[in-house]
Amino acid sequence: MQGKGAMLDKLQDNELVTRFQQGQHDVFEELVSRYVGRLYSMGLRMCGNTDDAQDMLQETFVAAFKGMDAFRAEAKFSVWLFQIAKHACMRMRRKSKFSPREIFSLDELALGEDERKTLSVVDWHRTPIDELLNKELQGVLDETIHLLPSDLRMVLLLRDVEGFSAEETGKIIGASVSAVKSRLHRARLFARKHLHLYCQGEVRSHA
Amino acid sequence: MPDSKAKSIASKMTCKEIFAFLSEYVDGELSEELCEAIQTHNGNCPPCQAFVDTFITTIELVKKQPAKPLPPAVKDELNAALNRCREALDQAR
Ligand SMILES: [Zn+2]
Numbered sequence: 001m002q003g004k005g006a007m008l009d010k011l012q013d014n015e016l017v018t019r020f021q022q023g024q025h026d027v028f029e030e031l032v033s034r035y036v037g038r039l040y041s042m043g044l045r046m047c048g049n050t051d052d053a054q055d056m057l058q059e060t061f062v063a064a065f066k067g068m069d070a071f072r073a074e075a076k077f078s079v080w081l082f083q084i085a086k087h088a089c090m091r092m093r094r095k096s097k098f099s100p101r102e103i104f105s106l107d108e109l110a111l112g113e114d115e116r117k118t119l120s121v122v123d124w125h126r127t128p129i130d131e132l133l134n135k136e137l138q139g140v141l142d143e144t145i146h147l148l149p150s151d152l153r154m155v156l157l158l159r160d161v162e163g164f165s166a167e168e169t170g171k172i173i174g175a176s177v178s179a180v181k182s183r184l185h186r187a188r189l190f191a192r193k194h195l196h197l198y199c200q201g202e203v204r205s206h207a
Numbered sequence: 208m209p210d211s212k213a214k215s216i217a218s219k220m221t222c223k224e225i226f227a228f229l230s231e232y233v234d235g236e237l238s239e240e241l242c243e244a245i246q247t248h249n250g251n252c253p254p255c256q257a258f259v260d261t262f263i264t265t266i267e268l269v270k271k272q273p274a275k276p277l278p279p280a281v282k283d284e285l286n287a288a289l290n291r292c293r294e295a296l297d298q299a300r
Contacts, residue, residue, distance in 0.1 A: 025297065026293075028293070036277060036285065037274045040281065050281075054281045054284070057281065062288055111222060115254070115258075138273075141268060160266060160270050161269060184230055188229075188230060191265050192262050195264075
């Protein structure tokens with residue numbers, strides 16, 4: 001063998017898939033190293049606990065490994081992999097007892113009369129992002145994401161955390177682009193509301 | 208588009224209508240006309256402006272979510288599972 005592996009990190013996902021399909025099965029390790037962190041993070045945020053996230057991760061990569069020969073070159077590997085992960089997440093969820101609380105209605109997420117009066121006072125949007133991203137706020141953000149119903153949470157994670165396009169997200173979850181957009185909008189509004197309530201509490205507690 | 212036309216669209220937009228377009232506005236998916244209409248509305252409606260600002264901050268915060276650390280044991284078990292798959296596959300050939 002002539003130094004295989006040395007240059008694997010330079011290859012595109014789909015080139016690695018081709019090598020796998022030609023029998024070079026150890027290239028799968030390179031694909032795992034590219035996606036293991038992202039998939040584990042998503043699993044943890046979707047399942048809410050490390051055991052389920054680990055199961056989901058394992059199930060996803062094992063299914064991907066077994067399905068590699070059926071992968072079509074015109075597809076995008078990351079989209080295909082997250083599709084598998086989405087199904088694994090759903091199976092995990094059916095086993096878990098966790099179900100999110102009632103979400104705000106769209107009207108409650110809009111600019112209400114109360115907020116009309118307080119928003120300019122709170123001013124949390126004027127704080128630089130890096131200053132906002134302290135440990136406490138990170139916890140609040142985790143909680144916010146955790147409180148979203150799973151279909152909204154999945155879309156928020158795929159679009160805003162993973163950076164998939166609306167079209168790719170639709171492929172991953174099996175929904176139309178317009179459904180993706182509407183879920184993303186509601187998820188973002190919910191997150192904004194939750195952060196606003198938190199920041200408002202902060203203002204009050206320091207008063 | 209002439210300024211007057213943007214103003215006439217904006218003057219008809221209610222706060223509630225602005226609210227429905229915000230994600231597309233932030234994602235750069237709206238027509239120039241609608242963007243201008245929203246900006247004009249917000250210029251005259253401080254609460255909507257503050258709402259949009261906090262909305263954008265929220266999205267930036269979500270986008271900056273760091274990856275969760277992967278416990279080494281999780282990685283080890285995954286590798287073990289994948290090795291078993293590979294052995295099975297190589298034996299089958
Ligand atoms: Zn307004």
